[in-house]
Amino acid sequence: MKKIVSDYRSVTLKDVAALADVSVMTASRALRTPDRVSAKMRARVSEAVQALGYAPNEAARALVSATSSTIGVLIPSISNLVFVDVLRGIYDAAEQTPYQVQIANTRYRDSKEQELLKVFAAQRPAGLIVTGVDQSPETRAILSGLGCPVVQIMDVSADPVDMMIGFDHRRAAYAATRHLVDQGYRRIGFIGARMDPRSQKRLDGYIDALTEADLFDDALILTSPQPTSVALGSRMFGEFLAMAPDADAVFCNNDDMALGALFECQRRHIRVPGQFGIMGYNNIEYAAASAPSLSSIKTPCYEMGQGAVQMIAAAARGQRPEPGNVDLGCQLMPRESTDRGAGRVRAAG
16 A cells, blocks of 8 residues: 655754754753853744744643643634623733633533543643533533643632632623613513523523512513524514513523614614613623614623633742632613613622
């Protein structure tokens, strides 16, 4: 059988050393501990690196140092605007550290999360950021055995794997629903899609607020396992009105769904907020820009991503932050879509 030989060959440290006319050891020192070689040697090695386009082998470096310079990030979606803000915070914070960021998309699947964690484990990451607190016992075992700082984000609980930074979805949803009650709405529904554990907590907060106000009716709840979108929000709002024609407000599990409900109201000539109130969640950029502007819950996504990297960097220095379990809270953002009175911004956490 003919042996297949690839034409591709990566540039090695040996190539850099040869071009710089130094030993491999000197080239390695110039890159890893530049203070141990002369300025002249550093310059020659640097010129060779630039000329050859050399990139250090992180896998080999991990074998030598026990860890790589990578912070792994597991998120369930790369298209959801919420996670775009989280990643922006992660990257901004990482720029202030020696670490590089590597992203993996779990697609909201536990099996995919476990598979990706094993990939990261083989790479010996400097730290890991993982979404949520609802991991299976098997997944928690993998996280506990990584031998690096781990930060869970997007939620809070009393039992972090290592460290945690997030916010309380149930309390935030309670504040959103209570705002609708305070504005005089009485037949308040809930519309939610992709009911992951965080969205389920939002539903629980909605139930808490309406039960307390003696207004809860489980016939006003409509959910779907489909991924959230503006189009789905519009379609589900139409279904909701057919199901509950006497409803006068709705709390949606995110802003995409709420914007869909708002657009459907406009198509049906339903006045918002006079005839109908709409509350979203996450406070994406479009919430303030819509007409009428959309009331929402501002979640600290950027700050959470930033804080997760800072926690990993501190723990890697041997300065594990205390407390290692941080609740950033949320903020109610009342706007025109629920304004039956004079709304005031108030803390939800």
